[in-house]
Amino acid sequence: MASHLSHDEFFSSLTDLLSKTSQKTRGSVFLTQKPLLDSKSTASLTAGSSNLQPSILIRATDGNTNAPNPKSKDGKITKITSSKVKISTVASPDELEAFYARYAEVCKAGMSGLKKRDRKRKAKAKGGAAKGQKA
C-alpha cells in the first residue's frame, strides 16, 4: 500500500475522481473509513476503553470500474494495464471535525449524478412524498 496522502492531496484527488465518474456517468467510487489501529493504540483500547480515540483511516478507490470493458466486440479479451485509482489518508482525532467538513463539501460537489433537489415538483409530489415517508 502506498503511503497515505496529506489531506490536501487526498481531497484534490478525490475531487478529480468524483468529477470524472460523474462526467462519464459510469463506474463507482468506494469510500471507506475505519479506525487505524497500531499496536500502541490497540493496547490502550484493550486496557479499558479510555477516551483516547484512534485515528481514522479513509480510503477512496474507483475499484477499477473506470477501466474500459476488457471484452471487445469480437468477444476477445484484450489485456489492459490497470488504471485503478487508490488513495488514502489518515485523520487524527483532533482534526476529524475539520476533515469531515471538507469531506462533506467535496462529496456534495463531486456527486453530481445524484438527484437534484427539485422545487418545481413540490406541489405535485405531495402525495408521493407522503408515500415515501411511510415506506
Next chain:
Amino acid sequence: MPYLPTSQAFLEQSALLLEAYPETTRITTKYSFPHQKKPQPSSTTNTSNTADATSTTPAPTTAPVAALTLKTFNPTAGICLKYRTNKGAEVGRLITGLGKLAGGADVASLGVAATGGTGGGMGDVEMVDAPAEDGAAAAAGAGAGAGAPGGSGKNAGGKGKKKGGKGKR
C-alpha cells in the same frame, strides 16, 4: 443485510454497532452509476424510417441517476447495515453523520434530532451486543421509531418483544 428505511436509523444503528465493536467495524460509502446496457445493434440495422424514429428516442433519455449506498459492516459479528439513496440533498447530512460516527459519537448525540427522545437508548445498547438476528430486529424497530417520532417509548417495548420471540425459536 437489511436496508434501513431512513438515514437517521442507519446512523443510529451504525453508532450502536461501532459502540459494540469499535475496532473492527468499517463504513463504506459507494457512489455508483447503474449498469448501462448497450444499445441493441438490431435497431441500427433497420430501414431508414425506423432509424429516424429510433434516433429521436435517445435524446429524451436523461442521464442515469447515480446511487449512494452506505454500508456499515463488522466482519467478526457478521452484521451489515445498509442505507441507499439517490438524493443529492442528503449527501452533506450523511457525511457529517459519518464524521460523528468516526469521532465516536454515541446514539444519544445522534438521535436527539429526529427521534426526539433518548429514553430508548438504554434498550438499544443491549440489542447490539446480541447476535445478528437481534440486530436486524432492532433495526426494524428503530426504523419504525424514526418513521413515527414521539412514540419512541412504545417502540422500545415492541423491540423487546421481538427479541424474545426470536430467542425462543
